[in-house]
Structure formats: structure tokens, C-alpha cells
Amino acid sequence: MSKELGSERLGDLYKPGGKVRRRREWRGLRDTLYDYSRWLHIMGILAKFIIVPRNLKAMFRYRWMANYLAVPMMIDRHTAGLRGPQLRICHTEYDLITYDVAQLLSNLFKGDRHLGNDKKLSDKTVLLDENEMTVFMMGFPNLKGLSRETPSVYVSVLLNQHAVEHYLDVAQEYGLTPDVCPMPAAEAGVSMDDDFPVLGACAVQCNTTCDGSLMGNGVISKRLELEDGVPCFQLAAPMRHEADDVQEYAAQEMKNCIKFIEEKTGHKWDWDHYFKCAKQVNESTRHRQEWLDMSKTDYPQVIGANLALYTETNYMAICGRVPAFLDADRKITKLAEEAYRKKTKVCKEYRHRAIIWGVQSQYYTEFLPWLQNCWGILPLTDMLSMVSTRVLSEDDKEMAYYDMAWLNSHMIMRNRTHGGYKVLLDDLWEFCEEFHADMVILWEHMSCKALTGMHGQFEEKAREKGIHLIWVSHDLMDPRVIPRQDVRDDVNRYMRTVLREEPVDPSLEVLDDVHSW
Amino acid sequence: MKDLKHLYYFEKLLEDAYNDLVRQAKDEGKVCVGSMCEYTPEPLLNLPGTFSVRLRAPRTGSMEMATYYLTSLLCEYSRALLERAMEGGFNFLDCLIAPDGCTMINRCAENMELLHTMSAGKEHFFHEYMEVPLKADDNGLNLYKVQCTNHILNPLKEHYGIDTSDEAIRSAIEEHNKVCSLIRAIGDYRKELHPKITGYEFHIITLASYVVPKYLIIDKLQETLDELAEREPDTKDKYRCRVVLVGSEIDDVDVVKLIEDSGAYVCADRFCYGSFPGRNPIEIREGEDPLTAVCRHEMYESQCARYMNMEKMLGRRSLVDELAKEYKADGIIYEQMKFCDPWAYERMVGTQVMREEYGYPVLAIDRPYAVGNSGQIRTRVQAFCESVEIKKIQGGGR
Numbered sequence: 001m002s003k004e005l006g007s008e009r010l011g012d013l014y015k016p017g018g019k020v021r022r023r024r025e026w027r028g029l030r031d032t033l034y035d036y037s038r039w040l041h042i043m044g045i046l047a048k049f050i051i052v053p054r055n056l057k058a059m060f061r062y063r064w065m066a067n068y069l070a071v072p073m074m075i076d077r078h079t080a081g082l083r084g085p086q087l088r089i090c091h092t093e094y095d096l097i098t099y100d101v102a103q104l105l106s107n108l109f110k111g112d113r114h115l116g117n118d119k120k121l122s123d124k125t126v127l128l129d130e131n132e133m134t135v136f137m138m139g140f141p142n143l144k145g146l147s148r149e150t151p152s153v154y155v156s157v158l159l160n161q162h163a164v165e166h167y168l169d170v171a172q173e174y175g176l177t178p179d180v181c182p183m184p185a186a187e188a189g190v191s192m193d194d195d196f197p198v199l200g201a202c203a204v205q206c207n208t209t210c211d212g213s214l215m216g217n218g219v220i221s222k223r224l225e226l227e228d229g230v231p232c233f234q235l236a237a238p239m240r241h242e243a244d245d246v247q248e249y250a251a252q253e254m255k256n257c258i259k260f261i262e263e264k265t266g267h268k269w270d271w272d273h274y275f276k277c278a279k280q281v282n283e284s285t286r287h288r289q290e291w292l293d294m295s296k297t298d299y300p301q302v303i304g305a306n307l308a309l310y311t312e313t314n315y316m317a318i319c320g321r322v323p324a325f326l327d328a329d330r331k332i333t334k335l336a337e338e339a340y341r342k343k344t345k346v347c348k349e350y351r352h353r354a355i356i357w358g359v360q361s362q363y364y365t366e367f368l369p370w371l372q373n374c375w376g377i378l379p380l381t382d383m384l385s386m387v388s389t390r391v392l393s394e395d396d397k398e399m400a401y402y403d404m405a406w407l408n409s410h411m412i413m414r415n416r417t418h419g420g421y422k423v424l425l426d427d428l429w430e431f432c433e434e435f436h437a438d439m440v441i442l443w444e445h446m447s448c449k450a451l452t453g454m455h456g457q458f459e460e461k462a463r464e465k466g467i468h469l470i471w472v473s474h475d476l477m478d479p480r481v482i483p484r485q486d487v488r489d490d491v492n493r494y495m496r497t498v499l500r501e502e503p504v505d506p507s508l509e510v511l512d513d514v515h516s517w
Numbered sequence: 518m519k520d521l522k523h524l525y526y527f528e529k530l531l532e533d534a535y536n537d538l539v540r541q542a543k544d545e546g547k548v549c550v551g552s553m554c555e556y557t558p559e560p561l562l563n564l565p566g567t568f569s570v571r572l573r574a575p576r577t578g579s580m581e582m583a584t585y586y587l588t589s590l591l592c593e594y595s596r597a598l599l600e601r602a603m604e605g606g607f608n609f610l611d612c613l614i615a616p617d618g619c620t621m622i623n624r625c626a627e628n629m630e631l632l633h634t635m636s637a638g639k640e641h642f643f644h645e646y647m648e649v650p651l652k653a654d655d656n657g658l659n660l661y662k663v664q665c666t667n668h669i670l671n672p673l674k675e676h677y678g679i680d681t682s683d684e685a686i687r688s689a690i691e692e693h694n695k696v697c698s699l700i701r702a703i704g705d706y707r708k709e710l711h712p713k714i715t716g717y718e719f720h721i722i723t724l725a726s727y728v729v730p731k732y733l734i735i736d737k738l739q740e741t742l743d744e745l746a747e748r749e750p751d752t753k754d755k756y757r758c759r760v761v762l763v764g765s766e767i768d769d770v771d772v773v774k775l776i777e778d779s780g781a782y783v784c785a786d787r788f789c790y791g792s793f794p795g796r797n798p799i800e801i802r803e804g805e806d807p808l809t810a811v812c813r814h815e816m817y818e819s820q821c822a823r824y825m826n827m828e829k830m831l832g833r834r835s836l837v838d839e840l841a842k843e844y845k846a847d848g849i850i851y852e853q854m855k856f857c858d859p860w861a862y863e864r865m866v867g868t869q870v871m872r873e874e875y876g877y878p879v880l881a882i883d884r885p886y887a888v889g890n891s892g893q894i895r896t897r898v899q900a901f902c903e904s905v906e907i908k909k910i911q912g913g914g915r
Contacts, residue, residue, distance in 0.1 A: 056561050172529050175865040177883060179590070188862075207651055207825055211620055214651070215822065215862030216828050222866070225827060234825045236651040238660075239617040246648045256656065418617075420646065421627045433659040449591055449858065453624025456586030459632055 003028025003083060005026055006348025007055035010373055011507025016257045019517050020073055031083050038091040042072050049102045054115045054302045055135055055328060056103070062195055063112055064152045073096060073286045077366040078305045081373040085339035086346055089302060089332050093310040096328050096494040100313070105151050113196035126261055127203035127230065130154050131213055133411045134319045134405040136204065136235070136257050139274035143267050148196045149187045150317070153477070154362070158309075160172060160517045161363035161479045166192060168478055180478040181447040183209075183362070184216025191220045203232045204257060204265035208411040233260040237464055241419045242411035244274035248407035278392040278400070280320035281407075285389055287329040288315075289297055291336060295483065296435050301336035301341050304368035304379040307359065311385040316412050352468070354430050358443030358451050359413055361474035364484045371441065374488075380435045383443075384412045386427075417450035421428065424450070425457055432467055439451040439468040441491070445476050471493045475507075483514050518751050521582045521604050522744055523737045529726045531770055532575055534601065538729040542568050547730065548677045551635075553598065553626060555789055556616035556649040556814045559727075560689040560799065563810075566679050568730035570610070571790070573768040574601040577887050588627050589619075592888030595625035602634035610635050612863045614669055616647040618823060619859055641676045645669070645817055652826040653816045661812040664673040686807035694798040696731045699738040701747060706794050707784045708844050711750040716762075716783025720773040723792045727768075756782035757902040758879075759830045761841050763787040763867065764852035765822075765860035769887050776850065779898035784813065784844040785819065786850070787837060793817040804900075822863035833863065834870045841877060845904050848878035849896070855883050878905050 013021040025038075026032055046068070049055055075094045082090055110116040111125050124142065128134055130149035137145035139352070145515055155436045156163035164182070173176055176185055179374075190196055203224055209212040210409075221232040234244045235257045240247035258269050288311060291302035318325045334461030361367060371377040390412040393399040416424045432440065442458060445451055462469035472490045474480035492509055495501045503509050530536045543549060549570045550562040562569035574597035583600035601607060613635065615626035626646065629635060636642040645668040650657030670681040679685075706713040722741065725734060733788055755904050757780040762773065768788040787793045797818050801810040822832050837849060853860040853866050861883075868881040880901040882894055 012808070114823075175881060177861045177865075177866055180858050180861045205825075211823065211858035214825050215859055218825065218862060219866060221827065222830070232827065234652060234827075236657075236825065238648050239623075240646060240648045243648065245663050246660065249648070249656060249663075252656045262805070418620075420629065421624075439706075440654075446590055449620045449856070450624065452590045453587040453621060453628070455588045457628065515755070 001472055002026075005083055005345060006081065006373070006505060009507035010505055011509070011511055013497040014511050014513055014516070016512040017515055019515060021076065024076070025080065027083055027086065027087070031087055034078065035087060035091075038075075038095060039072055042075060044430060045098055045102050046071060049106065052106065054109050054322070055106060055146045057115055058109045058112075059393065062152070062197075063193075064156045064163060064190070066279065067156040067160040068165045073517050078309075081347060082368050082369070085301065085335045085344055086306065088166065089335050090306050092307060092328050092331050092335075096324060097309070097313050100157055100322065101151060108146055108148065108151065108199065111146075111199035112198060114197065115323055122199040123201050124267070126201040126265065127224070129204065129208070131411060132204065132206045132416075133207045133208075133316050133408045134321065135407045136254060136261065138277035138319055138321060138404070139244065139258070139271060140261065140265075140267055141267040141273040143261070143265055146200070149190070152190050152196065153183065153186045156364045157364055157477050164189070164477050165480060167195070179447060181210060181445075182475060184213040186477055187274060188219040190418045191223050198228050198230075200230045202261060203230050204235050204261070205232055206235045206237060206408070208237050208408070208414045208446065210414075212447070226309075231264055232416045233257055235408065237409040237411070237414070238403075239408075239418045241314065241415070242423065244338060247402055247405065252466055253400040253404045254401050254408065257436045268279045269450070271400075273328055274400060275394050277320035277444035278394050278403070280323070280326050281374050282391055282394070283326060284314055284320065284329050285391070286484060287333050288385075289389060290333055291379060292385075293342050294336060295338075297483060299340050300346060300378060300380055301339045301344070302332060303381065304348060304372060305365055307385050308356075308368065308382045309365060311387065312412050315387050320408070346378065347372035347376065350378055351433065351501070351504070352439045353378050354439040355428065355435060355439045356441045356443070357439045359417070359445040359448050359476065360384065361445070361472075362444055362477050363479045363488060364487055365488060367484075369489065370488065372510060373505050374503050375491065375501070376504045377439065377441070377491075379441070380437060381431070383416050386431065387412055387415055417448070421454060421457070425454055425461065428458075429461060429465055429467075432465070438466070439470065441470050441472055442473070444471050444473045446473055446481070447475060468494070468499070476492055478516075485514065518713070518748060521718055521741060521748075523716075523904045524721065525735065525739055527721045528770070530725050530729055531721065533629040534570065534573060534606055534728065535573065536729060538733045539570060539609060541733060542730040543609060543795040545749070548673070548679065548811060549609055551613040551626060553613075553615050553622050554618045555795055555819060555821065556618045557614050557647065557669070557814070558665060558811045560686065560693045560811050561665055562614070562661060562686045563689045563692060564673065564679055565688060566677070567673060569623070569773055570729075571727040572598050573728060573790075573888075574598055574606065575770075577601070580851070586632075587624060590651040591621045591624065593818070594854055597619040597636075597886050599625050599628055600655045602629045602699060602717060605634075607635050609708060611639070611641065612643045612645070612672065613806065614645045614647065614672075616649040618649055618821070619857070621856070643672050643676050645672055646687055648815055651824065651826060653819075653829055654826070657816055658809070658812055661816055662808055665808060665812060683807050686811065687801070690807055691802065692731055692735075692798050695735055696726055696738065697796045697798040699735070699742055700726060700765075700792055700796045700884055701798070703738070703742050704796075706745050707748070710845065711752060711754065713745050713748045713750045713785070715777060716786070717770075717774045717777050719792070720783070720786060721770060723796060724768060724790055725784065726769065726796070727790055758782070758847040759845060760786045760848050760850045761785040761787060761837060761844065761846045762791070762850050762852065763837050764850075764864060765854045766790060767852070771888050772852070772884070775888055775891065776898050778862050779895045780902040781782065781848075781850070781898055784846055787840055789821075793836075810832055822859035837867065837871060838875050838877075844876075845865070848880065848901065850901070851879060853881075853883045856887060878908060
């Protein structure tokens with residue numbers, strides 16, 4: 001137990017059968033104090049949130065709100081084993097995301113017909129799909145783009161692995177087959193269970209992730225439009241998004257979407273604000289590219305969970321609309337550059353350089369720090385972070401529609417799971433070369449047809465190229481199907497039987513965290 | 518009833534993808550275009566010099582090789598097609614044009630390409646993938662026309678020198694409409710309370726029209742229609758209720774047979790490979806070019822669950838209601854192939870809506886690609902028939 005990397009047996013922190021860990025990690029005096037100060041900061045955000053009476057009421061109105069008690073624990077899980085700059089990068093990201101989600105919740109409950117019923121706020125709210133690039137809000141500075149699914153489903157599972165099991169059961173009791181992706185199924189379940197806040201002048205849905213998501217939105221829009229009276233626009237993103245002959249269609253969809261929002265809210269599109277946001281997107285892209293460039297060297301700095309969750313949030317949900325994220329980008333780059341110059345290590349041992357591919361398990365996002373700490377596998381980058389690096393026009397209005405459409409159709413995940421096999425299959429091997437990776441950890445989300453439909457091709461190509469390919473199966477949001485230990489065992493088995501290695505931290509190999517948050 | 522004269526002939530055509538009529542057309546030098554989904558408009562694949570075959574894998578057994586590539590988590594239709602392709606069962610194709618419709622079929626087609634299942638040694642063979650609209654509107658129509666031009670008409674012209682002019686498309690529409698009007702007229706006999714044709718017989722005839730060169734069966738369809746006019750129906754009703762069968766892809770000849778053997782007469786077929794909407798004739802409006810007519814028709818008539826705009830979503834259920842009324846159905850059977858995402862949701866919502874909002878008895882089933890003589894489905898249909906009968910006896914609503 002010291003400031004040295006790997007100085008503590010991290011598995012010993014887990015209490016068998018418990019929800020929380022035994023105690024906080026000791027990281028040496030300076031890092032422990034820093035970590036504790038951030039813990040206090042998070043508690044401060046939560047306290048400020050909960051003293052608002054309607055937010056407190058929301059804790060009792062919405063079943064999924066109870067998961068937010070686990071926010072500090074979630075951050076602790078993602079900082080496991082980190083020291084120095086990586087610890088600071090992680091807190092920079094997660095503190096900001098926590099604040100942003102708290103703001104989202106506050107706004108949702110303020111406008112919610114069940115709670116705050118603030119009509120003024122509701123009338124300037126556009127409900128957004130969880131899986132949607134928020135690009136079409138970049139030119140509406142006076143409107144609020146709020147997603148109901150993000151806090152109720154997406155974030156809830158990050159906080160508590162069992163968060164949406166109830167909603168999955170609701171959907172299945174209603175007649176949904178259990179073999180579809182649990183994310184849209186859970187969202188549909190929340191809608192059926194009447195557990196979404198109800199507000200908004202209009203809603204924009206999309207088809208971005210998959211057939212299941214597209215269809216699940218049909219369940220939600222039926223209720224939203226026909227029962228709650230909130231008009232919905234379905235924003236279609238082309239499936240073969242790389243093709244030239246779909247771009248005009250996509251751009252026209254974007255124009256139609258913006259027109260719909262203007263009609264329903266009475267607000268006009270503001271080009272100046274759009275281009276301001278576009279500049280921020282471009283700068284964020286440059287930062288992300290810089291972090292990725294570092295990861296191609298022997299001294300990667302922004303990797304694993306530090307890269308994945310932050311990129312998802314910043315790229316998809318923020319889209320240049322929140323200046324605080326740009327400040328965070330700059331701070332992360334500064335920390336990373338300094339650490340790179342000092343050749344700072346991320347974890348105790350570097351044994352394998354891995355690309356994480358496929359769709360991550362939402363109930364086990366701290367799997368990436370686990371790879372570092374348990375086996376010395378560096379998760380250099382992941383599929384969801386390898387998103388568009390296109391530079392957006394900062395002054396051409398017609399081009400801007402094409403840029404927005406491009407970003408929309410290149411939403412995280414679907415920019416790889418759709419668009420033809422090249423972006424999913426061929427690009428992976430190119431990234432392996434670029435990042436000097438000897439290993440691919442391939443998430444096999446068992447309900448994701450786009451991924452599993454390339455199963456055999458991945459195996460054949462990995463064999464051909466001599467890359468260690470480790471399949472890690474999961475069911476995205478339902479740990480009852482594949483528990484976290486089974487996820488870990490996929491790696492443990494390969495490392496012991498094929499590579500004949502011993503873990504860096506043996507205490508992490510088997511953890512009793514089936515009941516844990 | 519006396520057997521239909523050509524029923525055995527049609528049944529034989531369905532025993533093999535590379536059937537006698539496909540062989541005949543190939544021998545005549547025609548280009549065989551493979552398709553996998555209704556999103557690839559049939560008339561554009563049946564231009565002078567070409568004919569289409571919608572892929573199916575009759576008599577499917579093991580799917581082990583395809584399961585390795587696609588895993589057991591993809592629907593059996595996609596796996597059965599890939600397996601058959603790997604076995605060489607589709608080697609007669611000259612090209613494959615697949616829409617990026619559902620993910621599973623798209624991955625199936627991509628695996629066929631990557632594994633060179635059909636293209637090996639064929640100089641002119643090509644794979645094409647189409648973007649297809651997700652909403653029925655003007656923007657979707659423009660997209661559809663561009664995609665049909667770039668991924669159907671242009672490649673056929675470039676690779677095989679096919680005439681893709683407006684005149685050629687018009688003649689293809691004419692032939693398509695001829696087949697559709699014959700099938701529609703044959704299907705109309707299902708409206709009668711003592712129908713002159715069973716749902717099974719109709720399914721066989723309709724199914725055949727998707728997998729053979731159309732021009733080679735028009736005479737048989739006409740003769741069947743003439744024969745039906747004279748056919749004496751059974752006076753004693755052997756069915757316990759009448760149902761509309763709604764759902765995902767059915768190219769297995771045993772599905773309708775099993776349902777009818779269990780007591781439910783399939784009076785209307787609203788599924789892929791069925792006649793609604795696949796055998797609705799195409800209207801060319803005044804001043805409209807034929808390509809636009811085909812795309813407009815396909816987009817607005819399609820009942821694919823993947824269409825995401827509200828009008829389409831609600832329209833899918835109201836069409837089922839209209840069919841049930843027109844064909845005098847007592848109930849609805851929603852079926853879905855296991856692992857089919859679009860129909861998993863549409864089946865769930867449709868079942869609830871048709872039951873709660875329209876008041877029909879509804880049975881929801883999921884099924885494998887080849888049902889064979891499934892005891893589970895048989896029992897469920899029998900129980901459903903019984904529940905419908907009880908409702909009738911008790912004088913309740915539908």
C-alpha cells in the first residue's frame with residue numbers, strides 16, 4: 001500500500017457478497033488526499049442535487065433513481081489502481097460527467113409533468129434519443145436537449161449492474177422475446193412501466209445503433225406521441241454511411257429534422273452558435289487524436305476506461321455544446337503530455353498491448369482497468385472511441401448539413417457496426433498495426449447481430465495475422481445472463497491456458513462481486 | 518376438394534432453389550439475379566434478359582458451417598442461406614443484390630462475398646448492397662431511386678449489357694402486374710366462407726412466383742385460376758376458425774400446412790414471401806417514369822417492420838385489421854422467426870394492439886426457419902382455435 005503502481009492487492013478490497021468495497025484504496029499520501037478531495041466534491045454535487053425537493057421526490061417516483069446512490073462507488077471502481085496523472089485524468093472526466101448528468105436530471109424533473117411541471121422549460125425542451133448524436137441541437141442555443149433514456153437506463157447500469165433487470169422483465173412480460181438487445185428492451189420496459197419523466201415540446205428519435213433500437217423507439221414514440229402528446233420526428237441515418245450516394249439523403253434528413261424542431265418549438269436555427277460548437281468539436285477531435293497518437297507509442301497515457309466513457313459522452317452527447325468539456329479536454333491533454341514526457345506508466349506491468357473491439361458490457365465498464373491491473377493488458381483504445389475525425393466546416397452552411405449528417409450516421413458504435421464489413425473487420429487489423437497491438441479483446445455482445453454476424457471472419461483473420469484474439473461474452477445490460485466473473489474468466493482462461501501466464505495481481509482473478517453495485 | 522392440377526408441379530419447383538424453370542431460363546441465356554429481401558424491387562430484376570430468384574434454402578438440415586461464421590444468435594434464415602451458399606447451392610446465380618435491410622441478412626450477404634461462395638470463377642459476377650429507405654417520404658423515394666439506379670440498373674448494364682431503359686422497366690412492370698393480378702385473383706377465393714382454395718395451396722403458388730422466372734409460370738397460374746372457377750369447395754367445413762397470418766419471412770412450405778392441419782384456415786397472408794403486399798400490382802401514374810413508379814410502390818406498400826415513421830407503424834396494424842375484415846378472419850396469428858429483431862418488437866406491439874385496440878383474438882408464436890411438424894406450434898394453434906370457438910359459443914366479441 002503505497003504510491004507505487006500495483007502496491008496493493010486490489011481484490012482484497014472486495015467484500016464477499018457485499019454491494020460496496022471494504023475501504024478506500026490507499027495510494028500514498030498525496031494521491032489518497034487528492035482522491036478523497038474528489039470524493040468530497042462528488043458528495044457535494046449529490047448533496048446539492050438532493051436538497052431540491054422535487055429531486056428528492058424523484059427518488060421515490062422513479063425506481064431507477066435509487067441507482068444514483070452508487071455514484072461514488074462507480075467512480076471508485078473506475079479509478080482502481082490509478083496513480084498520479086491517470087488518477088487526475090480520470091477524476092477530471094468523471095467529475096464533469098457526474099455534474100453534467102446531475103444537471104440533466106434536474107432539468108428533466110423540473111419540466112416533468114409528474115414533478116416540477118415547469119411548462120416554460122418543457123416548451124423549450126427537445127427530447128433526445130439516448131443513441132443519438134446531438135448535432136442538430138448545435139444551432140439551438142436556447143433550447144434544452146434532454147435525453148430520458150440516458151439517466152434511466154444507460155447511466156443507471158454504469159452505476160449498478162442490476163439496474164435495469166426489472167425493466168427487462170416488464171418488456172418480456174409484455175411479450176418481447178428475450179433474445180433482443182437488452183438496451184432498447186430496457187428502454188421500452190421503462191416506457192411500459194410509466195417510469196420516464198414526461199415533458200418536451202417535441203422529440204427526435206433515431207435508428208442509429210441497431211434494428212432493436214429502431215424498433216424499441218417505436219414502442220416509446222407510440223406512448224410519447226399518442227398518449228403524452230409529444231410529437232416525434234424519426235431521424236433516419238443511412239446504414240451504409242461510408243457510401244457517397246447516401247450523403248445527400250442524410251443531409252436532407254438533417255434539414256428536415258431542424259425544420260421540425262423549429263416548427264414545434266418556435267425557435268430559429270442559429271448559424272453563429274452552430275459554427276461556435278463546430279469549432280469546439282474540431283478542437284475536441286484534435287485532443288482525442290493526440291491522446292490516440294500517444295497510445296501508439298510505448299508510453300500511452302489516456303487509455304482504457306479513461307478514454308472510452310469520456311469519448312462517448314463528449315463525442316455523442318455534448319457535440320461541442322458545453323464549453324466545460326473543452327476545458328476538460330485541454331486539462332487532460334496537458335496532464336497526458338506531461339506524463340508522456342516523464343514516461344509515466346499507467347499500471348505496474350505492460351505485458352500485452354490490446355485493442356478492445358466490439359460493444360462493451362455496460363454493466364462492467366471497469367473491466368478495462370481490471371485488464372490493466374490483473375493481467376498487465378493495456379487497453380490502448382476501444383471500438384467506441386475510434387469515431388469520426390472529420391474536420392467540420394466552420395463557415396460553410398450547406399457543408400454544415402453534410403457534416404451534421406456525417407456525424408449523426410457515425411455515432412459511436414454504429415460507425416463500426418454498420419457501414420459494411422470494412423469498418424468493422426478490416427479497420428481493426430489496421431489499428432492493430434498502428435497501435436502495435438499483439439492482442440484483441442473482442443467483446444461479444446450476444447444480442448448484437450451486427451457483431452456476431454462477423455464472428456467467423458474475425459477468428460479467421462486473427463489466426464491469419466497471428467494476433468491473440470480473446471472473445472469476451474456478455475449481454476450488455478443483463479448480468480443475470482453472463483455475470484461479471486464469467487466475463488473475467490474468458491480472459492483468465494486464455495491467459496492461463498494459451499499464454500501460460502500468471503496474473504500481475506492474483507487477488508483480482510476471481511472476485512465475489514455478483515451482488516455488488 | 519379435388520387436387521389442383523398444377524399443385525404438384527408448383528410443389529416440385531419449391532424443392533430446390535435451382536429448380537427446373539431456373540435451369541430452363543439459364544439455358545436460354547438469361548442472367549439470374551439473386552435477391553434476399555423485398556426491398557430489392559422485383560421488376561427491376563426481371564428486365565428483358567434477366568430474371569430474379571429470391572433466395573431460400575429448402576430442405577435445410579445442418580447449419581453448422583454457417584453457425585460458425587454467424588453464431589447461433591442470428592436468425593436461421595440468414596444461417597440457412599449462408600450454409601446453402603457454402604454448399605454451392607446458389608452457384609447458378611450471376612449476381613447478388615442485397616439491401617442493407619435487417620442486419621442479419623446484410624451480414625449473411627457480406628459473408629457470402631467474403632467467402633466467395635458464388636463468385637469463384639465467374640468473370641462478371643458482382644455483389645451489390647443497397648441503402649434502402651427507413652421512412653416512406655419524398656427523401657426516402659429519392660434515395661430509393663438513386664440506389665436502384667446505382668446498385669441494380671447500372672451494374673446489370675455494365676456487367677451483362679442489360680437494357681435498363683424506361684421501356685425495359687415498363688415491360689417488366691407489365692409482366693410483374695400480370696403475375697400479381699393472377700395471384701390476387703386466385704387469392705380472392707379465400708374470402709369465401711367455403712373457400713375453393715386452401716391457405717397451403719395458395720402459399721405454394723405465391724411462393725413459387727418469387728423463386729422462378731415469372732414468364733415461365735404465367736400460363737400455369739392462368740390455368741389454375743380457370744380451374745378454381747370450376748372447383749367445387751368442400752361443403753363440410755374442416756376448419757375451426759379463420760386467421761390472418763402476419764409476421765416475418767416464411768418460405769417454409771410446412772408453416773401454413775401445420776397451422777391448417779391444426780384447425781385454423783389461413784385466409785390472408787401478411788408476411789414476407791406472402792401475397793400482401795408482395796403481390797400488389799404496380800400502378801404507373803400519369804407522367805411518372807417507371808423507375809419512380811416501382812420505387813414509390815415498393816416504399817409505400819411495404820409492410821416491413823423496419824419502417825420507422827409513425828404512419829407506417831400505425832399503418833401496419835390497420836392493414837391487418839383491413840385484411841381480417843375483408844377475408845372474414847376470426848383471429849390473427851403473429852409469427853416471428855427466432856432472433857429476428859424487427860419482428861420481435863412488431864409481434865409484441867401488434868399482438869397487444871390487435872387484441873386491445875381492435876378486439877381480435879391473437880396468437881403470438883416464434884418459430885425456427887423450418888418448422889417441420891412442430892408439436893409445440895401445433896398445440897398452440899389448436900388451443901387458439903379452441904379459445905376462438907369458445908368465444909363464438911359464448912357470443913362474445915371477436
